[in-house]
Each structure stands twice: as C-alpha cells, then as structure tokens.
Amino acid sequence: MATPTSQETVFPPPLVEGGHTFGSVTDAICGVVEKPTSNGWKAAFTAALAGLALFGVSVGYLIWEGTGIWGLNNPVAWGWAIVNFVFWVGIGHAGTLISAILFLFRQKWRTSINRFAEAMTIFAVICALTFPTIHVGRVWLLYWAMPIPNQMGLWPNFRSPLLWDVFAVSTYFTVSLLFWFVGLVPDLATLRDRAKTKIAHTLYGMASLGWRGANRHWQNYERAYLILAGLSTPLVLSVHTIVSFDFAVSVVPGWHTTIFPPYFVAGAIFSGFAMVLTLAIPARKVFGLQDFITVRHIENMNKIILVTGMMVGYAYAMEFFIAWYSQSAYESFAFVNRAFGPYAWAYWIMVSCNVITPQLFWFKKIRTNVGLSFILSIFVNIGMWFERFVITMSLHRDFLPSAWDYYSPTIWDITTFVGTFGLFFTLFLLFLRFLPAVAIAEVKGVMPQANPHWEGYHQHSDAAHGTTAGHGDKVHG
Amino acid sequence: MAATAHNRATIPAQADAGAANGVFKIGLGLGVVGLAGVGGAFAVDHKQAYFSWLTAFAFYTTIALGGLFFTMLHHLVRATWSTPLRRAAENLAANLPLMAVLFIPIVIGMHDLYHWSHAEAVEGDPILKGKAGYLSPTFWIVRAVIYLAVWNVLAWFFRRTSLRQDETGDVGLTFKMRKMAPAGVLAFALTISFAGFDWLMSLNPHWFSTIFGVYVFAGATMSMFAVLALTALWLTNRGGLGNSLTIDNVHDVGKLMFGFIVFWTYIAFSQYYLIWYGNIPEETVWYKVRLENGWQWYSRLLAVGHFALPFWVLMSRHAKRNRLVLGITAVWLLVMHFLDHYLLVSPTLHDHGPHPATLWMDAAAMLGIGGLFVAFYARRFTKAAALPARDPQLAAALEYDNA
Numbered sequence: 001m002a003t004p005t006s007q008e009t010v011f012p013p014p015l016v017e018g019g020h021t022f023g024s025v026t027d028a029i030c031g032v033v034e035k036p037t038s039n040g041w042k043a044a045f046t047a048a049l050a051g052l053a054l055f056g057v058s059v060g061y062l063i064w065e066g067t068g069i070w071g072l073n074n075p076v077a078w079g080w081a082i083v084n085f086v087f088w089v090g091i092g093h094a095g096t097l098i099s100a101i102l103f104l105f106r107q108k109w110r111t112s113i114n115r116f117a118e119a120m121t122i123f124a125v126i127c128a129l130t131f132p133t134i135h136v137g138r139v140w141l142l143y144w145a146m147p148i149p150n151q152m153g154l155w156p157n158f159r160s161p162l163l164w165d166v167f168a169v170s171t172y173f174t175v176s177l178l179f180w181f182v183g184l185v186p187d188l189a190t191l192r193d194r195a196k197t198k199i200a201h202t203l204y205g206m207a208s209l210g211w212r213g214a215n216r217h218w219q220n221y222e223r224a225y226l227i228l229a230g231l232s233t234p235l236v237l238s239v240h241t242i243v244s245f246d247f248a249v250s251v252v253p254g255w256h257t258t259i260f261p262p263y264f265v266a267g268a269i270f271s272g273f274a275m276v277l278t279l280a281i282p283a284r285k286v287f288g289l290q291d292f293i294t295v296r297h298i299e300n301m302n303k304i305i306l307v308t309g310m311m312v313g314y315a316y317a318m319e320f321f322i323a324w325y326s327q328s329a330y331e332s333f334a335f336v337n338r339a340f341g342p343y344a345w346a347y348w349i350m351v352s353c354n355v356i357t358p359q360l361f362w363f364k365k366i367r368t369n370v371g372l373s374f375i376l377s378i379f380v381n382i383g384m385w386f387e388r389f390v391i392t393m394s395l396h397r398d399f400l401p402s403a404w405d406y407y408s409p410t411i412w413d414i415t416t417f418v419g420t421f422g423l424f425f426t427l428f429l430l431f432l433r434f435l436p437a438v439a440i441a442e443v444k445g446v447m448p449q450a451n452p453h454w455e456g457y458h459q460h461s462d463a464a465h466g467t468t469a470g471h472g473d474k475v476h477g
Numbered sequence: 478m479a480a481t482a483h484n485r486a487t488i489p490a491q492a493d494a495g496a497a498n499g500v501f502k503i504g505l506g507l508g509v510v511g512l513a514g515v516g517g518a519f520a521v522d523h524k525q526a527y528f529s530w531l532t533a534f535a536f537y538t539t540i541a542l543g544g545l546f547f548t549m550l551h552h553l554v555r556a557t558w559s560t561p562l563r564r565a566a567e568n569l570a571a572n573l574p575l576m577a578v579l580f581i582p583i584v585i586g587m588h589d590l591y592h593w594s595h596a597e598a599v600e601g602d603p604i605l606k607g608k609a610g611y612l613s614p615t616f617w618i619v620r621a622v623i624y625l626a627v628w629n630v631l632a633w634f635f636r637r638t639s640l641r642q643d644e645t646g647d648v649g650l651t652f653k654m655r656k657m658a659p660a661g662v663l664a665f666a667l668t669i670s671f672a673g674f675d676w677l678m679s680l681n682p683h684w685f686s687t688i689f690g691v692y693v694f695a696g697a698t699m700s701m702f703a704v705l706a707l708t709a710l711w712l713t714n715r716g717g718l719g720n721s722l723t724i725d726n727v728h729d730v731g732k733l734m735f736g737f738i739v740f741w742t743y744i745a746f747s748q749y750y751l752i753w754y755g756n757i758p759e760e761t762v763w764y765k766v767r768l769e770n771g772w773q774w775y776s777r778l779l780a781v782g783h784f785a786l787p788f789w790v791l792m793s794r795h796a797k798r799n800r801l802v803l804g805i806t807a808v809w810l811l812v813m814h815f816l817d818h819y820l821l822v823s824p825t826l827h828d829h830g831p832h833p834a835t836l837w838m839d840a841a842a843m844l845g846i847g848g849l850f851v852a853f854y855a856r857r858f859t860k861a862a863a864l865p866a867r868d869p870q871l872a873a874a875l876e877y878d879n880a
Contacts (some may be wrong), residue, residue: 009648010648010651010869010870011557011870011873012555234739237743241743241747245751248751248755249751249754249755250755251755251756251757256751256755256757257687257751258686258687258688258689258747258748258751258752259687259688259691260747260751261688261743261747261751262688262691262743262744262747310663310666314666314667314670315687318670318687318690319687322685322686322687324608325608325611325674325685326685326759327603327604327607327608328759362659
C-alpha cells in the first residue's frame with residue numbers, strides 16, 4: 001500500500017507551528033497591535049474610508065430621494081437590497097459556526113481562526129442590517145418594526161417574516177457580540193499588561209473588566225463561554241432559516257419550497273467560510289500569523305467549503321427535480337426560466353462558482369495551495385451573491401405575463417453595495433489594528449505545553465508559567 | 478482512567494459471546510413469531526399487510542442506513558472519539574443484505590402499495606402521466622436495485638476492511654477507509670433521498686416536498702443513535718466490556734442523539750410550517766389527511782414524543798450519563814421512530830381516519846423484521862470483536878473523558 005504506515009499520521013499534526021513557547025505566542029499576536037502603524041495599513045484604511053464615504057453618499061441620497069433611485073420595477077419589487085442583505089447576513093454564519101458549533105464538537109483547530117471569524121460575523125451583520133433599514137424608505141420610522149405599545153393600538157404584522165427578521169437578526173447580533181467580547185476579555189487583559197502608554201493601558205484596562213487571570217475568573221469564563229456557545233448554536237440555524245422564510249412562506253414559484261431552510265443555512269456557512277479564507281489568507285501573510293493560521297487550517301476550511309458546496313448543489317438538484325416531479329407548470333417554468341431565460345447568465349455563474357469550481361477541492365494539492373484557495377474562495381463569494389440574485393429574480397416573470405419585466409440595477413444600487421465593503425473593511429481594519437486577531441489564551445490551550453504532563457522545555461518553569469494571559473500580581477481597577 | 482494509558486494489546490474488545498448468543502436466540506424466536514403473524518395478516522387483509530410490511534421495512538432500513546452513515550462519517554471527519562462505537566455501527570449496516578431480501582415483498586406488493594403503478598390510473602391522470610418517466614414500475618425497480626446495491630457494497634467494504642484491521646493491525650487500512658468515505662457519503666446522500674421519494678413519498682404520488690429526503694435522513698440518524706446508545710449500554714453491562722467502554726463514551730452518543738432530535742424537529746417543522754403557511758391545496762392535502770378524523774392525535778403525539786419530551790429529558794448532562802434514563806429515552810425514541818413511519822405510510826391507506834384494529838398487523842411486521850434484525854445484529858458480536866481492537870485510534874478514544 002502506498003499510503004504512509006507511521007502511526008503518528010493517523011492523528012492530526014500540531015495546531016501551532018514554528019516551535020513557539022507561550023511567551024512567543026503572546027509576543028507574536030500582540031506584536032501586530034503594538035507595532036507602529038504601517039503604511040500598508042494606512043493605505044488600506046484610506047481606501048476603506050473612501051468606500052465608507054461612497055456608502056454615506058449613496059444612503060444619504062436614497063433617504064433624500066427615496067427608493068426610486070434604485071432599479072426596482074413592478075414585478076421586481078425586491079432588488080439588490082434583499083440580495084445584499086442575504087449575502088452579508090449569510091457570511092456571518094461561518095463565524096458563529098466556528099465559535100459555537102466547532103467549540104461544542106471540540107474541534108481544537110478552531111481556536112486560531114475564531115476571533116477573526118467572529119469579528120467578520122459582527123461586521124457582516126452590521127452591513128446586512130443596513131439594507132432592510134434603508135429599504136423601508138422612511139428610515140426615521142424604523143422603530144415601527146418594534147412592537148412598542150401605543151395609544152393607537154397599532155402593531156407590526158406578526159405574521160410577516162420580515163418582522164421575524166428584525167428579531168432573528170438583532171438577537172443574532174447581540175449574542176454574537178457578547179460571545180466575541182467574552183472571548184476577548186483575557187486577551188484584552190494581556191494587552192493591558194503590556195501597554196506602554198497611559199491611554200492604551202486605561203482603555204484596554206476598562207475593556208478587560210478587571211481580569212486578573214485568577215482561578216475563579218477562568219472558571220467563570222469557561223462556564224460563560226460554554227453557555228454562550230450553547231445559545232449560539234441554534235442561532236446558526238435559526239437566523240438563516242428565518243431569512244429563507246422571507247422567500248419560502250410566499251407562494252412564488254422558485255421561492256416556495258420546503259428545502260429552503262436547511263439549504264439557506266448550508267449556503268450561508270459555505271459563503272461564510274469562503275469569506276473567512278478571503279480575509280485570513282492575506283492577513284496571515286501581512287501580519288506574519290502563518291504559525292497560527294497554518295495550511296492545515298486552510299485545508300480544513302476548504303473541506304468545509306467542499307461539503308457545504310455539495311449540500312448547496314444537492315438543494316439545486318432537488319429543487320429542479322421536484323419542480324419537474326410536481327408537474328406544476330409554474331414551478332417547472334420558474335426553473336427552466338432560471339436556467340435558460342433572460343437571467344441564464346446569472347444562473348450559470350451561480351452554478352459554476354458554487355458547484356463546479358469547489359470540486360477542485362477534492363484534490364489535496366489544491367486544498368493545501370494557499371494562492372489557489374484564495375482565488376477559489378473569491379469564486380464562492382461571487383457565486384453566493386449570484387445565488388441570492390437568481391432567487392430574487394424569480395419575480396421578473398411572475399404569474400401575469402403582461403407584467404413581466406427585466407430588472408437592471410442603477411448606479412446607486414451598485415454604489416450602495418460597493419459602499420458596504422467600505423463599511424466592512426473600515427471596521428475590519430480597525431479590528432486588526434487594535435485588537436488581537438488570534439485568540440491568544442485559547443491558542444495556548446491547544447499547544448502541547450498546556451498538557452500538565454508535558455515535559456518539553458529543559459528549564460520549563462520559567463517559560464511555562466510566566467506569560468499566560470493576565471498576571472496575578474497586576475491588580476487593576 | 479485517563480492516567481493509566483491503555484496498552485493496545487490488553488484492551489478487552491470481545492463481547493461476551495454467551496450473552497450475545499442469548500440475544501440472537503431471543504431475536505430469532507421473536508422473529509419467527511412475528512413472521513407467523515405476518516402470514517396471518519396476509520391471509521386476513523393482504524393490502525393492509527403490505528402497508529404494515531412497508532412501515533416496518535422503512536423503520537429498520539433507516540436504522541441500518543444510519544449505521545452506514547455513522548461509519549462513513551467517522552472516517553470522513555477523521556474522528557477519534559467514535560472509534561470504539563464504530564464496530565457496532567458497522568454491524569448495523571451489515572444488516573443491509575437482510576433488508577435487501579426483505580424488500581422483495583414490497584416489489585411483489587407494488588400494485589397494492591403504489592397507486593401510480595397502475596397503468597389505467599396513470600392513463601386518466603395528467604399529472605401522473607407527466608411523471609410516468611420517473612414513476613414507472615420498471616424504472617422504480619431498477620432504482621431500488623441500485624440503492625440496495627450501493628448501500629450493500631459500501632457496508633461490505635467498510636466492515637470487511639475494518640475486520641481485516643482487527644487481524645493485521647495495518648494502519649494503512651485506516652487510510653484506505655478514509656479515502657473511500659467522501660465518495661461513500663456522497664452516494665449515500667443521493668440514494669437515501671431518492672429511496673425516500675420512491676418508497677415513501679410516492680405513496681401519495683401527487684404530493685411532493687423537496688426536503689423529504691433530508692427528513693428521512695434525519696429520522697434515520699436519530700434512530701441509529703438510539704440503537705447505538707442501547708448497544709453501548711448493553712456492551713458495558715451484559716456484554717462484559719465495562720472496563721473498556723465507559724459511561725464517557727456512552728455520554729457522547731447521548732449528546733448526538735439529543736442533537737439529532739433537534740435536527741429532525743427542525744426538518745419536520747420546516748416542511749410542515751412552509752406548507753401550512755403557503756396553504757396551496759396540492760401541498761396541504763398530505764397534512765390535511767394527517768390532521769383530521771383522528772389522525773391529528775397521532776400527529777400531536779409525534780410532535781410531543783419525538784421532540785418536546787425527549788428534548789427536555791436529554792438536555793441535562795446527568796440524564797445523558799444515567800444508564801436508566803438514557804436507555805429508556807432511547808427505547809422511547811425508537812417507538813417514536815415507528816410512529817413517524819406509521820404516519821408516513823398508514824394514512825395513505827386509511828385516509829378517512831386511523832384503524833387501530835389493524836395495528837396488530839403492524840406489530841407483527843415490526844416483530845417479524847425486528848426479530849431477524851436484532852438476531853443478525855447480535856450474531857455479529859459473537860463473530861468478531863465488539864470494538865475495532867487494533868484500530869490505532871482506539872486507545873486514545875477509550876481514554877477520553879467528558880468530565
């Protein structure tokens with residue numbers, strides 16, 4: 001047999017490479033934050049701010065003028081706004097899957113990427129939330145979506161999935177933020193203890209809530225983390241399930257189909273992991289985090305992309321098959337029209353990027369090739385945007401042929417969407433600059449040194465104890 | 478136990494052959510009794526007997542398929558913790574040849590079971606005529622042969638390779654199985670979905686639901702975990718492997734069983750809710766039958782018994798680690814798995830309300846197929862080690878604790 005026969009290889013390789021000690025882990029990750037601002041970061045941040053400005057202008061003009069500036073027309077009353085909303089909210093799901101579900105499954109490799117992915121989740125959800133907010137037209141009346149008691153006895157329509165979105169996404173955002181922050185506390189304390197300036201010391205000190213790394217702190221921390229992971233796990237499923245209900249509770253052919261909830265969840269995870277790769281591959285290189293976000297991490301994520309991509313492909317196939325099997329003329333037409341109608345170009349972009357190109361990840365050579373992984377992750381990002389576009393465009397040929405119309409975006413649709421990338425990268429670059437991009441304390445927990453029986457260092461007392469996150473002797477607050 | 482590393486040569490892996498043989502004999506006896514009952518059922522009402530047979534067949538086939546899925550999933554994700562339980566899953570999947578034989582009555586009874594199989598019914602029905610390219614007796618049989626062949630080849634490959642490792646201890650066999658797993662899972666996903674369409678969904682040939690394949694899979698996996706939990710409890714007790722397999726290993730099965738209770742509910746709710754909300758007659762007709770004339774009580778029991786009750790019971794860590802509570806819940810879930818399939822199959826025949834008078838026929842089929850199923854399953858624990866004795870991951874998996 002050609003396969004290796006050494007027993008070691010049955011078990012996975014180490015999660016942290018480069019012969020790190022606890023001390024050098026802290027130095028490497030904190031170093032990203034503590035080094036002087038690089039010109040590269042400044043240039044990227046300037047570009048992101050320009051995108052944010054574009055976003056501001058687009059939204060400002062929209063609020064001034066109304067949704068007429070978008071390309072919406074009569075059968076297509078939902079255009080890019082819903083496409084972009086679903087696109088961004090889907091991306092968030094990878095962060096929650098990594099932080100919650102992989103934690104419950106004890107997938108230790110998650111520790112290197114969870115901080116990063118959770119930050120991405122929060123910023124992606126912020127981008128997502130802007131679209132329903134501005135789509136309502138009169139944004140100053142947005143609070144009407146909340147069930148606030150009033151003297152007129154007016155309530156939102158509780159039967160509308162759009163209202164469920166309000167609850168689902170805001171719950172999701174709140175829990176994700178809490179989860180992310182709880183995980184950050186020990187690392188913020190590390191930054192506090194290393195801070196060289198008064199202001200950094202004060203700010204990190206306030207954010208770290210008086211963390212001293214005491215035994216009791218760690219016990220409470222671990223318990224809170226587990227509870228939040230348990231609470232976040234159903235959220236991974238529920239949020240995109242509710243988003244799928246936006247479409248599936250209607251009776252529009254192509255929207256109303258029972259597989260939508262799990263299909264949307266799989267697609268969300270698929271797109272989210274692609275985005276994690278798109279962000280992590282450049283970031284690990286620029287900030288020298290290759291020892292923590294290793295090729296093994298990239299390979300694992302590629303495998304998840306392959307699996308979830310096939311789930312999405314399964315859903316496409318089932319939809320198509322059942323549309324025919326149902327012998328419903330409208331269902332069959334909707335799917336034939338997708339594949340061969342005016343939007344066939346979008347449909348085939350979707351199929352190519354979501355089902356065909358991810359098949360390359362069957363090959364280990366490609367899975368472990370960092371450059372190719374980056375390129376393929378961008379394909380997935382594109383494909384998943386188009387998936388939502390294809391689904392939304394089911395509207396363009398509805399039951400009434402005389403009302404059929406072709407939808408095209410206007411310049412304002414495009415600038416608003418491009419602008420959300422400005423918003424996203426502004427937040428993301430700030431995160432990379434001021435917060436530890438890798439969970440320092442958690443990564444130490446998966447290193448061999450964390451095993452109490454480990455006997456690796458020659459004089460291990462010094463190195464093993466000196467640099468855990470937070471120092472007992474530095475009481476703060 | 479974590480401190481004392483297991484020496485691989487000394488792990489007891491052989492279940493008590495006497496105890497397993499006892500189960501084999503009891504199963505065989507009950508199976509013969511059940512099959513006699515099935516014979517009686519065919520004498521009384523052969524149409525009902527075929528429906529009862531299909532219910533029981535679907536119940537046990539899904540469990541065996543769950544075993545196949547768990548085996549392949551173990552290799553696919555390169556899990557360590559599930560190594561000691563893998564042999565039991567392989568043994569479950571090894572019942573698939575039995576299920577292939579027990580499928581023959583369904584082919585014979587096709588015209589009693591499936592409305593679309595009547596040429597004259599198709600002739601006067603434009604919808605059935607439209608899908609006759611798929612729902613035709615010949616193609617249906619060809620597909621069934623393909624599904625059963627795929628499952629049997631996969632089950633045979635994984636169990637045989639695993640048994641060979643028991644003898645040789647060759648690590649390369651682990652890699653061989655890992656290599657096969659992705660393609661196996663892919664083939665499994667497609668075949669179980671279409672088998673669900675063919676054997677269960679097409680009982681109501683006008684009705685359709687894209688999630689139906691996932692629904693069948695969800696129930697299959699949950700019920701398999703229930704059987705796996707019962708097997709693990711048996712192995713650590715009467716099976717005499719209490720020193721190898723511990724409550725920590727059992728606990729993990731309980732966690733996944735809990736997870737798949739929720740997953741099944743999620744899928745079942747998605748299907749029901751979207752059809753209810755859309756309120757299109759061609760879709761709601763399937764639920765309408767199941768929510769009227771007495772069937773609603775069965776449906777409500779399914780919602781409570783397949784979800785609400787076990788969900789609250791198993792949420793606690795103490796429940797999952799308590800042999801009695803876990804065991805009773807697993808048995809209860811199997812009863813609910815039966816109810817699930819009873820509700821998939823029986824209302825097609827009794828669309829004006831349930832017929833409790835014919836339940837004895839369902840019971841006979843469950844006992845007949847079930848007795849054989851359990852007997853063949855138990856027999857395998859006398860033939861080979863109950864744990865994959867020389868799997869390189871076994872020692873690490875047994876040291877694992879959930880504290």
